[in-house]
Amino acid sequence: KNEVEQSPQNLTAQExxxxxxNCSYSVGISALHWLxxxxxxxxxxLFMLSxxxxxxxxxxxxxxxxxxxSSLHITASHPRDSAVYICAPTTGNQFYFGTGTSxxxxx
Amino acid sequence: xxxxxxxxxxQVTQMGxxxxxxxxxxxxxxxxxxxxxxxxxxxxxxxxFYNNEISEKSEIFDDQFSVERPxxxxxxxxIRSTKLEDSAxxxxxxxxxxxxxxxxxxxxTRLTVV
Numbered sequence: 271k272n273e274v275e276q277s278p279q280n281l282t283a284q285e286x287x288x289x290x291x292n293c294s295y296s297v298g299i300s301a302l303h304w305l306x307x308x309x310x311x312x313x314x315x316l317f318m319l320s321x322x323x324x325x326x327x328x329x330x331x332x333x334x335x336x337x338x339x340s341s342l343h344i345t346a347s348h349p350r351d352s353a354v355y356i357c358a359p360t361t362g363n364q365f366y367f368g369t370g371t372s373x374x375x376x377x
Numbered sequence: 378x379x380x381x382x383x384x385x386x387x388q389v390t391q392m393g394x395x396x397x398x399x400x401x402x403x404x405x406x407x408x409x410x411x412x413x414x415x416x417x418x419x420x421x422x423x424x425x426f427y428n429n430e431i432s433e434k435s436e437i438f439d440d441q442f443s444v445e446r447p448x449x450x451x452x453x454x455x456i457r458s459t460k461l462e463d464s465a466x467x468x469x470x471x472x473x474x475x476x477x478x479x480x481x482x483x484x485x486t487r488l489t490v491v
Contacts, residue, residue: 303480311466313420313482356420363433365410365480367420 273297276357276368283375289344291371293357296338299366304331304342305356307370313356316342347375379403383469383483390459390490398454398486402471409452410472410480411444413437413465420468426452459490 274295283289293302301320307313317324317331319340324331328347333340340359344351352375357368382401390396402409411423425432426444441463443455452471456463466487472480 305482307420311414311487312484313468315479315481318479358420360480363425363427364435365412365422367412367422369419 273366274357274359274368276355276371278371279369280372281374283347283373285348285375285377287347287375289347289351289373289375291342291355291357291373293340293342293359293368294338295340295357295359295366297359297361297366299335299359300362301360302333302340303358303360303365304340305358307354307356309353316355344373347373349375349377351375379481381469381471381481381483383467383486385486386484387487388489390488392461392490393458396456396459396488398456398467398469398488400452400454400469400471400483401450402452402469403473403481404450406471406473406481408432408472408474408480409444409446410470411454412468412470414468414485415462415465423454456488459488461490464488464490 277292304317328345330343354370354372356370358365384399409426414420422435424434424438445453466485468485469483470480472478
């Protein structure tokens with residue numbers, strides 16, 4: 271069973287493009303994390319949100335709790351944004367993980 | 378900036394041996410988590426820990442696994458009698474509270490069982 275579905279699974283973009291990654295989940299949650307995993311394997315939390323929208327620099331995350339959907343947007347994408355982006359809704363005690371979206375930004 | 382640290386970064390062990398993976402969470406955090414990621418697969422939740430006891434565990438977290446906070450700073454994952462399929466990257470994370478606060482991840486320990 272897949273509690274979390276991400277799309278697309280793979281994404282290649284030209285530098286400067288606007289990118290959207292989508293996440294749909296089926297579990298009832300208290301919040302949702304967007305995580306970034308670099309080729310070396312380390313995981314960094316980009317956002318934690320429970321409603322509305324958050325913005326950090328070129329990254330924007332939105333969530334609609336009623337529709338059980340979240341999106342991560344990257345404006346003016348750059349090759350250093352190349353990584354795997356993981357949606358991870360949480361009930362508080364447990365995190366559920368999407369399979370990730372592998373993003374490659376080409377110069 | 379505070380960070381979660383994990384040691385060792387890479388551990389190789391023989392099948393059947395016991396391993397202990399160590400994590401130092403951020404000092405004022407109260408919730409601790411272990412996850413694993415088998416090569417090429419998605420991250421999987423193992424266990425969450427609060428107030429010196431397990432809050433929730435996944436079906437992966439069977440009797441082979443145990444967690445402990447032995448001294449108020451370290452948070453350990455013990456794997457008894459390792460199997461080849463335990464080979465994975467193991468991540469520790471911590472958060473100040475549950476649910477509504479951000480979780481911080483360590484860099485992971487790559488466990489290789491041979």
